Amino acid sequence: MSVTDLKADVLIVDDNESFAGYVRDAAEQCGRSAFVLTNPVEFKERCKALRPKIVVLDLAMPQINGFQLAQWLGDFVVDHAQPIQLVIVSGGGPDFLRLGRSVAAISGLQDVKLLTKPIEFASLARIFGAQHAP
Numbered sequence: 760m761s762v763t764d765l766k767a768d769v770l771i772v773d774d775n776e777s778f779a780g781y782v783r784d785a786a787e788q789c790g791r792s793a794f795v796l797t798n799p800v801e802f803k804e805r806c807k808a809l810r811p812k813i814v815v816l817d818l819a820m821p822q823i824n825g826f827q828l829a830q831w832l833g834d835f836v837v838d839h840a841q842p843i844q845l846v847i848v849s850g851g852g853p854d855f856l857r858l859g860r861s862v863a864a865i866s867g868l869q870d871v872k873l874l875t876k877p878i879e880f881a882s883l884a885r886i887f888g889a890q891h892a893p
Contacts, residue, residue, distance in 0.1 A: 767794035767809050769887065772802055772828065773817040773848070778876070782815050782848075785880055789887035799823040803831060810841060813886070818849040818859050825849070826862045833866020842870065846886055850876035 769786045771793060773779040779795040786793035791813075796805050799820045806814070814832060818825035829845060836843050845868050847859040856873040863871045874882055 767792045768812040769793040769815065770796060770806060770809055770811040770813070771815045772796045772799055772820075772825070773815070774799065774820045775817070778817075782878075782883060785883040786813075786887050788880075789884055791887050799825075799828060802828050803835075806832065806835065811843065813844045813846060815846045815848060818847060818855060819851060826859060829859060829863040829868065830866045833863055833868045837867040843868070844870040844872065844886075846872045846874060848874045848876055848878065 769791045771779050771782045771786070773782070774797050776797050779797055783793040783795050794805065794809055794811075796802060800822050802823070816825045816828055816832075825847065829847070832843065832845060835841075845863050847856055847863065849855050849859065853875070856875065860871050860873055872886055
């Protein structure tokens with residue numbers, strides 16, 4: 760199956776496989792289709808192919824950090840006139856998260872949410888639009 764055959768309205772980008780799987784499970788329990796990406800180097804290709812409605816993005820990752828990816832995502836959204844909600848996640852504290860939001864806003868992203876790890880299911884359910892959280 761090629762990337763272009765995949766469909767997902769949530770793209771999760773986090774180098775921590777366990778956390779990314781947790782977010783994917785939460786998205787799917789809320790009726791969303793989700794794709795997990797643990798290698799941030801592949802983000803641009805996957806995002807172009809999937810055209811997700813929501814991107815859950817960790818800030819602290821090896822090789823390419825979430826700040827760089829948020830900047831690229833802002834350009835992608837502006838260039839393609841495609842709204843994408845960005846959910847920035849990090850265990851780095853509120854200042855780190857706010858910096859991520861600033862980078863995203865400067866890049867043209869308007870719908871940005873911030874979540875501090877560890878993240879409760881109810882917080883993810885609100886973002887993914889669940890009618891009710893278990």
